[in-house]
Structures are given as C-alpha cells and as structure tokens.
Amino acid sequence: MIKLVEIYLITNNNGLEAVEFYKDAFGAKVITCTTFGEAMENVPDNMKNYLLNASLDINGIRIQISDNGNEHPYIVGTNMTACVQVDNVEDAKNIFSKLSLDAQAINMEITETPWSPAYGIVVDKFGMTWQINTDIPGFVSENVKF
Structure with a gap:
C-alpha cells in the first residue's frame, strides 16, 4: 500500500x-x-x-x-522527482513494473539498498521521474553496504 x-x-x-x-x-x-x-x-x-x-x-x-x-x-529541470513511499516490497515492485512499461529510462532497477528492501528510479513514458521506495521503519540491510 x-x-x-x-x-x-x-x-x-x-x-x-x-x-x-x-x-x-x-x-x-x-x-x-x-x-x-x-x-x-x-x-x-x-x-x-x-x-x-x-x-x-x-x-x-x-x-x-x-x-x-x-x-x-x-541539470535544471531534472532536479525534482516524486518519491512514492510504499509499505511492502510486493507493492513497490508492482508499481515500479507498471511505471516501467514503455519507460524512457530506468535509472536504477528496483533492488535492495542500505535503507530499503526495494528501491528504484524510473523515468516513465511521459518523462516523469519516479523514485519507488519501500519504507519499513528500522530497516537496515545486512546484504548491501555503501
């Protein structure tokens, strides 16, 4: 959700x-x-x-x-995005998948990061940049480090 x-x-x-x-x-x-x-x-x-x-x-x-x-x-004009905070990995991947249809670019495949179990960046078919972030309080990756 x-x-x-x-x-x-x-x-x-x-x-x-x-x-x-x-x-x-x-x-x-x-x-x-x-x-x-x-x-x-x-x-x-x-x-x-x-x-x-x-x-x-x-x-x-x-x-x-x-x-x-x-x-x-x-680049001025690409320096503001919308960040969608989702409460579970399945929904994050589903939203990312839908936004990726005919996308202009996938800047970062949805993946585990140090702060999120599922995070990705996509430029949709309309040129809008979306960050999808699974926001789980207290999450710290044991698999991914900076």
Missing part, C-alpha cells in the same frame, strides 16, 4: 544550505539530515559534506532533499 507521495529535491551540491533555506522559508522541521561523510566509509574528501538525504516536515507535508554528488551532471 502506498503510504505517501512526496517531493524529492536534488540540489547542486549545496543541499545543507537548501535545508536551512527551506527550514526558514516554510517554517519546516528537520526530521533527518545526513551527509555522505556521516553515512558512508571511504568517501572522497570533497564529498564528505555533501547531503546524502534530509527529510523536512512542512506542516505535515514531507519533502526530501539530497545533493547531486559527482556521478551525474546537474
């Missing part, structure tokens, strides 16, 4: 600044805020202070923010 659909903002490696900006602009509460250096081992020095993920609550509405990192070019 879908738990939540939220906005996911991808910043040009200035995510920590964006967190403070949106916190002030919207009166948001910062739920989580983690840098690459805090979450991963063997991070290049220039990426340690990049934002891996932040979650903000704006009067009951949640937005996520992360930095682009150095892997992909930062």
Whole structure:
C-alpha cells in the first residue's frame, strides 16, 4: 500500500544550505539530515559534506532533499522527482513494473539498498521521474553496504 507521495529535491551540491533555506522559508522541521561523510566509509574528501538525504516536515507535508554528488551532471529541470513511499516490497515492485512499461529510462532497477528492501528510479513514458521506495521503519540491510 502506498503510504505517501512526496517531493524529492536534488540540489547542486549545496543541499545543507537548501535545508536551512527551506527550514526558514516554510517554517519546516528537520526530521533527518545526513551527509555522505556521516553515512558512508571511504568517501572522497570533497564529498564528505555533501547531503546524502534530509527529510523536512512542512506542516505535515514531507519533502526530501539530497545533493547531486559527482556521478551525474546537474541539470535544471531534472532536479525534482516524486518519491512514492510504499509499505511492502510486493507493492513497490508492482508499481515500479507498471511505471516501467514503455519507460524512457530506468535509472536504477528496483533492488535492495542500505535503507530499503526495494528501491528504484524510473523515468516513465511521459518523462516523469519516479523514485519507488519501500519504507519499513528500522530497516537496515545486512546484504548491501555503501
């Protein structure tokens, strides 16, 4: 079952600044805020202070923010996605499969990650980017490490 659909903002490696900006602009509460250096081992020095993920609550509405990192070019227009939070793996895979029909791109096959038992990114046939994330409180992968 879908738990939540939220906005996911991808910043040009200035995510920590964006967190403070949106916190002030919207009166948001910062739920989580983690840098690459805090979450991963063997991070290049220039990426340690990049934002891996932040979650903000704006009067009951949640937005996520992360930095682009150095892997992909930062392109305005592709820096906002919808993130569908699902409460079980079967539903996540089913939604991902349906969105993948005639997809323009599958940026990441749905797979286990350190934070989710099933996470994937697809650009659907209309050019909309969707992140599908199985959100199970307390989940930590024993199989996948950063």
